[in-house]
Every structure is written in C-alpha cells, then in structure tokens.
Amino acid sequence: xxxxxxxxxxxxxxxxxxxxxxxxxxxxxxxxxxxxxxxxxxxxxxxxxxxxxxxxxxxxxxxxxxxxxxxxxxxxxxxxxxxxxxxxxxxxxxxxxxxxxxxxxxxxxxxxxxxxxxxxxxxxxxxxxxxxxxxxxxxxxxxxxxxxxxxxxxxxxxxxxxxxxxxxxxxxxxxxxxxxxxxxxxxxxxxxxxxxxxxxxxxxxxxxxxxxxxxxxxxxxxxxxxxxxxxxxxxxxxxxxxxxxxxxxxxxxxxxxxxxxxxxxxxxxxxxxxxxxxxxxxxxxxxxxxxxxx
Amino acid sequence: xxxxxxxxxxxxxxxxxxxxxxxxxxxxxxxxxxxxxxxxxxxxxxxxxxxxxxxxxxxxxxxxxxxxxxxxxxxxxxxxxxxxxxxxxxxxxxxxxxxxxxxxxxxxxxxxxxxxxxxxxxxxxxxxxxxxxxxxxxxxxxxxxxxxxxxxxxxxxxxxxxxxxxxxxxxxxxxxxxxxxxxxxxxxxxxxxxxxxxxxxxxxxxxxxxxxxxxxxxxxxxxxxxxxxxxxxxxxxxxxxxxxxxxxxxxxxxxxxxxxxxxxxxxxxxxxxxxxx
Numbered sequence: 001x002x003x004x005x006x007x008x009x010x011x012x013x014x015x016x017x018x019x020x021x022x023x024x025x026x027x028x029x030x031x032x033x034x035x036x037x038x039x040x041x042x043x044x045x046x047x048x049x050x051x052x053x054x055x056x057x058x059x060x061x062x063x064x065x066x067x068x069x070x071x072x073x074x075x076x077x078x079x080x081x082x083x084x085x086x087x088x089x090x091x092x093x094x095x096x097x098x099x100x101x102x103x104x105x106x107x108x109x110x111x112x113x114x115x116x117x118x119x120x121x122x123x124x125x126x127x128x129x130x131x132x133x134x135x136x137x138x139x140x141x142x143x144x145x146x147x148x149x150x151x152x153x154x155x156x157x158x159x160x161x162x163x164x165x166x167x168x169x170x171x172x173x174x175x176x177x178x179x180x181x182x183x184x185x186x187x188x189x190x191x192x193x194x195x196x197x198x199x200x201x202x203x204x205x206x207x208x209x210x211x212x213x214x215x216x217x218x219x220x221x222x223x224x225x226x227x228x229x230x231x232x233x234x235x236x237x238x239x240x241x242x243x244x245x246x247x248x249x250x251x252x253x254x255x256x257x258x259x260x261x262x263x264x265x266x267x268x269x270x271x272x273x274x275x276x277x278x279x280x281x282x283x284x285x286x287x288x289x290x291x292x293x294x
Numbered sequence: 295x296x297x298x299x300x301x302x303x304x305x306x307x308x309x310x311x312x313x314x315x316x317x318x319x320x321x322x323x324x325x326x327x328x329x330x331x332x333x334x335x336x337x338x339x340x341x342x343x344x345x346x347x348x349x350x351x352x353x354x355x356x357x358x359x360x361x362x363x364x365x366x367x368x369x370x371x372x373x374x375x376x377x378x379x380x381x382x383x384x385x386x387x388x389x390x391x392x393x394x395x396x397x398x399x400x401x402x403x404x405x406x407x408x409x410x411x412x413x414x415x416x417x418x419x420x421x422x423x424x425x426x427x428x429x430x431x432x433x434x435x436x437x438x439x440x441x442x443x444x445x446x447x448x449x450x451x452x453x454x455x456x457x458x459x460x461x462x463x464x465x466x467x468x469x470x471x472x473x474x475x476x477x478x479x480x481x482x483x484x485x486x487x488x489x490x491x492x493x494x495x496x497x498x499x500x501x502x503x504x505x506x507x508x509x510x511x512x513x514x515x516x517x518x519x520x521x522x523x524x525x526x527x528x529x530x531x532x533x534x535x536x537x538x539x540x541x542x543x544x545x546x547x548x549x550x551x552x553x554x555x556x557x558x559x560x561x562x563x564x565x566x567x568x569x570x571x
Contacts, residue, residue: 014474015397022388022449023403029422029444030410036421092315095308109557110316113323116553117546118503120521124528124542125322128329128535134338136325168319176560200302221412229416231506236528250416250506257420258510266420273417281412288408288450 034274040267057268067269069244070252076159077166077248078227084167085174085223086216092171093178094204098190108179112172122169123236127152130161130237152238155245162246166233170226174219181215182208214287221284225277249273323546330354330540337536353540360532363544365516366523370548373435373508373519374501377442381497382490385448390478392449393456394464404453407446415441416506423510437511438519442501448493455489456482488562495559499549520545 041057043050061067096107114122129137132150142148151161185208193203209216231250234240240247240255249269257266329337331349357363391397392404415422422441423432431437459482467477483490508519518526524545527538553560 011395012397015391015395015400018391018395018474018478019388019403021384022407022444022446025384025440025444026407026410026446028425029441030413030415030446033415033418033421033425034413036424037418040421091308092312095305095312099309105557107312107316109553110320112560113550113553114319116499116549117323118505118521118549120503120505120525121326121542121546122322124525124538125326127528128539129322129325131535134340134535136342139340139342200305225412225414229414231416236525253417253419254506254510257423263420270417270420274413277413277417281409284412285409288411289405 037267037270037274040264041271043264045263053264057264060265061268061272066244066247067252070247070249073159073245073247074228074230074249077163077230078224080163081167081170081227082220082223084163085171086219088167089171089174089178089219090209090216092175093182094208097179097182104179108172108176111175114169115172119166119169119232120236122165123233126165127237153242155242158238158242158246162233162238165237166227166230169233170223174223177215177219178212181212185211217283217287221280224280228273228276228280326539326546327543329536330543332536334534334536337534337539353534353536354544356532356537357527357541357544361523361527361541362516363520363523363541366518366520367544367548369435369512369518370502370520373438374498376435377439377501378494378497380439380443381445381448382493384443385446385493386452386483386486386490387478388449389452390456390482393453394459394461394482395474404449407449410446411450415445419507419510422507426511431511433512433514433517435512435517438504438508441507442497442504448497451493452486452489455486459485492559492562495552495556499552502549520548 040050042052042054044053044056092107092111096104129135130151132138132148132153137151138148149157151157189207189211190203193207198206229250230248231254234246234248234251235254238246240251250273253266253269253273256262256269328344328346330353331346331351332343333348333350333352336343336347388407392400426432426437426441429437429440431440463481463485464477467481472480503521505521505525509522509525512518512522515523524541527541530538532538
C-alpha cells in the first residue's frame, strides 16, 4: 500500500514539474489578467488611486454614442469580412484543389503572401494607393471618368474600403485551410459521384462543401475573433474617422486606455470583448475536445 | 493525391478567375516595391511609370540614416526569436506531460489551457500592461516577450505530435533505467522535430506581427520593433511616398523570405490547429 502511494506521489510530482513553467506563465499572463480586468472594470482609476464605482463604467459605456458606433461598426466589419472570406475561399479552393501541385502551390502562395507581410505593411501600401492627391486608384478612377472621391474620408465609402482591404489581406489563411481539407477528401467519393453522372458543380455543392463543414466552422470562428479585434488598419488608415464612421471596439479600447487614460472604462470594453470571444469559441472548443478524446 | 474530376467549362472559367485575382492580389506588393525604387518626384507622377525608369536605392539609405531601422530590426528579431524558443521549451515539456504522464488534475488543467486558445490577449491589454509595468518591463523587450511565451497554442499543437508516439518506446526506456527527463529529451523530442519546426515558424511570424502589444510596450523610439517603428513613418513629416514605401518594404522582406523558404511548414502548421476529422 505504502509503495503504491509513494509511486503515485512520484508520478504526480514528475507530471507537475513538467507542466510547471507553462502553468506559471499561464497563471501570471493569462488567468490573472482576466480577473484583474474584471476587477479594474469596476473601479475608477486615476494614476495611483482606485475608487470602487460598481457598474458605473459600464453605464458610461452604454451612454457613450462613440461606443455604440464602435460596436455597430465592429459587427458590420465582422459579418461582411467573414462572409466574404468564407465564400471566396470556398470558391478558390474548390476550383484549384484537384489540379497540378505546382499550380496549387502558386495559388496558395499568391493569396497567402499578403497575410505574411502583415496588415501593417498592407495598410501602408493601401494608404498610398488610395491617397486622394497622388494615389494610383483615384488617378485611375479619374481616368475612367468617375468623380474625384476621397475613399477614406467619405462616410459611406470608408467601411466598404476597410472591409475590402482586410478581406484581401487575410483571405489567404482560409484558402490554405480549405485546400488542405479538400485534398484530404477520399478520391473514391468523387469517383462514385461521377459514375452516378454528377457534374462538377453538383460534386462541389452536394459533396465537397458539406464534407469540409468542420473547416468552415473553424474558419468562421477564427475570423470572427480576428476581425473582432481589428485595429491596425483603423489606426494606420483612418484613425477611426471620418467622424467615427470606421472606429472599432479595439480602437476605442486602445484610445480609452492609452490616450484618454480612462483605464476603468477601457477594462470594461475588454471584459465585454472577452465575454463575446468566449461565447463564440464554444463550438470550436467542443470540436477540439472531441478531437483530443479520440 | 491528385484526383481528377471531369474537365468542364465552369471549371476552366473558375480557374481563370482564381488566377486573375491571384495575380491582382500581388499587385499592391509590386507597387510597393517599385515605388520604393523611384525618386520623390517620379513616385507621385501621373500617369505613373509602371516600371521605375531610373531605379534608386536612396530611399533605403534614407530609412536607415533617418531612423534607427537596424535597431528596430534587431529588436524584432530578438523578441520573435526569444519568445519562440521560450514557447518551444515550456510547451514541449507540458505537451509531453499531458500526452505521456499520469498525474492528478491533468484533464482539468489541459481543458483550461485549451479554453484559452481563442482568447486574444488584446482584450486584456490594460491589466496585462499593468503587470508589465509592475515587473518593470515597460519599454523593454522582455515585456514584449513574456506574454507571448504564456500562450498555450504550442501545448495543444505538440501534444498531437507526442500522441502519435507509441507508449512502448517510453516503457522500454524506463526498463533501461532512463529518467523521465532523459526519455523526454533524448528519445521523445527528436521524434517530434517536425512539429517543433512548424511551431517555430508559425510562432516566429506571429510574434513578429504582434503589432498592438509591441506598440503599447515599446513607446520609446529605441524600444520599438520593426513593424511599430516603420508604421510611425506614416506620420513622418517627410512627404516623400517613396521613402515610406522603402520603409514598408524593409518591414515586409524578412517575412517574405521566411515564407519562400518554409512554405511547406506553413501549410502543415496552419492546418494542425483546425479540426481533426
């Protein structure tokens, strides 16, 4: 009896030693900030003094029209960008997945390179391309006989432009995931469908797309979360303008925290975003647990 | 690997569209690079020179002379490299334990780790920044590194690789009298090398592009990373667009090189995170 206990004690100890570094870092930099964020959101913070104010920060938020605007904008960005990404990536992947490997790798590379060079670089290029005075796109628009427009300074144009830029920069990741998933579909399934006389469109819509559904769920969730925290393109291209037409939750959080020094309010935005991400990630986490149990 | 579905017109049209957009998608990068080689007058000339008439590297010289760009690049390399090595060390240890060892609370702890995977650290940027300040890591590279080592993605990814190793390998080593750490370091780690390779590349790129956190932590000019530093050129008083484009090219080139040399790692690494069927 004693021997068994001793053995299991040693086993437990070895296990804990192995996970200790990861666990410590995780507690300090992931778990603690979550609880500290919730606590801070209930306080008014002036440099060193903290006063408990209950839900006052949340009330302030819901009364602030800029917060409402940022929330609406973020929702619009999430819905449009994610829908565009899923549809276009499905289109590209289903067109190329059964082709020559070198062609597939060229397509994958071309769409993925903007992901690699990052939103910062892509934003800088687009700010030059769209510059009203000497950008290429306004010039081409003028040549085509269109009126001169300031793409980023126009209330009704700024959202579509941001959506387009973010979509073209990020779609490569979804394309890579879909191509991998489609290459993994067993060949026999297609052959059977062909014997039954199905044409390519039928194969794609009735067999391929339903079969890659887990990938679609994964792509949808990671993209929702990625767009939810959309920041770089806003900071570098529009600064949230014109007149808050392109401001987002993350940009609002950043400004409150690091420009206006309203740390309690910023924490409250963080808590709200945390809860949204947590709820959104549930289906993906379920699928991951199932994958682990197998 | 290749499976043929009968050639049809719709397929051919679809592929023409896909190829057209693939090339169009690269145009902004072409414009970036060629603009960076023009002089300040040519770069804004309309109609534009589609190919630079007299390419010059003077904008690059300006970027490195006017800005501490080398310092920024050095900072980016240190932050990405150290954070990635840190991730590999702590997550391979933990992944091994979750995969091969038995200990109390194992399942619960792993569940908590996985649950954090989808939470971006940006949503808790205020408390996180206060922690960094308390540890005296504001404006220091260590402040940019540590929170990135804490993420659990590597644990999840490497556990999948350890799971594929048969237990008999470990049992044989125990009979030979090897300690648990020897088994991990000498026997198991070499087997999961491909997983570590994929994790290295993915994590390196992710930390390299960790813009918002680096912006917040490194506010002094000398503490900036390449991405954050180059982004400040957008607000630079110098109106020369070619100069800004040269800066953006400098920021883009390291990642382009990594992609060209390690393409297969990306495809593998990116797909590992998704659902296993």
